Amino acid sequence: MSKLLDIKNLHVEVEGNKILKGLSLSMNRGEIHAIMGPNGSGKSTLANTLMGHPSYIVTEGEIFFNGQNILELAPDERAALGMFLAFQYPHEIPGVTLFNFLRTAVNSIRKKRTGEDIDKDRKKAASSMLQFSKKLTANMKLLGIDDSFSKRYVNEGFSGGEKKRAEVLQLAMLEPELAVLDETDSGLDIDALRIVSDGVNSIIKPGQSILLITHYQRLLDYIKPHFVHVLVDGRLVMSDGPELALKLEEKGYDWVRDQFFTQNLN
């Protein structure tokens, strides 16, 4: 059986700047991987490239998802395959309620996966609307989100913590096979971090995989990874079990650089 995610020798440019320089990574189903790295190492570039942001140009290498090369696919097609990105800076959509946004997203992904256009059949549309509402209510309860939240406009006037919780709610509703969390911990105080992390832990089902992208170790106290990788200057320079994160916290990214260069010199 093929890997869930298989990134091979990935090179990516943004506005002519080479950011990723030969990154390779494999993930199996049900695994949680963390990618840690200092500012400017290419963490967000990796997240955006995985989801197909048009400004991130892949100049070399390949990305396979469930054995399928996805480089030519648009972001919505990747979403339909089961990929999800929780944004570091989620965008506002004025005038569109979170409820409508999520319902459109869920229906659109269903349509792409199964070819079924629920809105064309009144009976089905009504029953799917009911199911959707129930699931949304249940997930909001699980995440400790107030009922009124889904009636607010997407991310408009949300606090930092609310934005991140809204991302996790979307993750819960879309049930992807792979969730990429791009610096989900950034901008959160310790209480908000705990709420958001608990949310992720409570909605993740067995078989779902997570790629955590973070600068700090603290998120990994809450969401326990199976593997930790260190990203420096566009390449993964170190990979190990969860204990690597602690070592990194203690010794800093300079230690990684030293190690890496010593290795290379040898």
Add this chain to the structure above:
Amino acid sequence: MNTDVLEKNRKETYKEKYGFADKDSFVYRTQRGLSSDIVKEISGLKGEPAWMLDFRLKSLETFYKKPMPAFGGDLSKLNFDDIYYYIKPGERKGRTWDEVPEKVKNTFEKLGIPEAERKFLAGVEAQYDSESVYSSLKGQWEKLGVIFCSTDEALKNHPDILRKYFGTLIPPADNKFSALNSAVWSGGSFIYIPAGVHVDIPLQAYFRINSESAGQFERTLIIAEPGSFVHYVEGCTAPVYAVDALHSAVVEIIIKEGARVRYTTIQNWSDNVYNLVTKRAAAYKDATMEWVDGNIGSKLTMKYPAIYLMDKGAHGEVLSVAYASDGQHQDTGGKAIHYAPHTSSIITSKSISKGTGRASYRGLVKVYKGAKNVKSSVKCDALLLDDTARSDTYPKIEIDEEEVQIGHEATVSKVGEEQLFYLRSRGLSEEQATAMIVSGFIEPIVRELPMEYAVELNRLISMEMEGSVG
């Protein structure tokens, strides 16, 4: 995908849904072009009193004398000699739905009128070409003295009320197109709400141009007596024709002390129609006027619903949304003229343009000397769907009084790559994502619409946007 193909698809979809045209359903029409003989013929066919014929003929003279507007859009291709000024669809007017000619009925059925009526409406006044063919009003309103009929009928059956107000707010000489309408008007709605009567279900009319080169010159007059309320809803869906068509309506609304009128329009003209409309309301002491105006389609729309704030406590609002697609120019906005102290107005305008489409906001806020403590705020927001789309703002503010509060705010935004990426990462196609951003943008207007119109407006805009990206 090739944009020509997409554009063709879009047009065909439109044609399928709204562009159906019944063949030869009219029984009488005048010659093309305009002359005093044509005007006499129209008046004669309708069996009008002498004062109306006189009014029409004088208006025609005014029309000839008046210059074309020096602002707004390009009217150079509009040929007044190419237009039929009067078309009569059936011999007799239907009192009930059963009596309406089959062909006409089919057209309305395709537009979903009967169902809409059953569900939402107290009365239907639907204009098919230049004559009202069907009108009904629920008995309860008739008992209260509410009059809702075609303006032609009002001239026959309620001549005194009509004559008292007709042309008083928008005299023929106001502008070239009000003069034209005054000369050749036909159909439109007449509404009279007696003092203290609240009509709590919207009254609705559905207009439709159905003959090649047909002019549509409806004339609407609403009188709200003190303390009354009415919400009038008008929608237009024109079929597609190769020859340019002209729609030039006049709407006058008189709102007396403490009364409130809301006038909602959703217009969806095919892209060969010139839509040049004069709309004006006079709000007296403590009265409220609300224009809700949606403009989609047409080649050129020039429309600036106006409110004259006549006495203390009068309040006026204009909420308008315009969508300018390829080759279309929406020149729309609103006017608030404050004659009296302690009056207030709010103008909110939202425009969306795409491709070679152009949306202009044109507005006027005027405060006369002595009109102290006037409050007025204008907000216009433009959304551009791509790099070629165009948006302009022409806000005119004339204030002759110092003790006033006037606010003006304008924003232009573009559908951004990051916003699109965010939506697409959630499984929405580029079209869906753009449609969602647009629907959110116009949401403040849509939520003011009756439910079925909100659905219709969103559907029309999505249809306009099909194939807009790729």
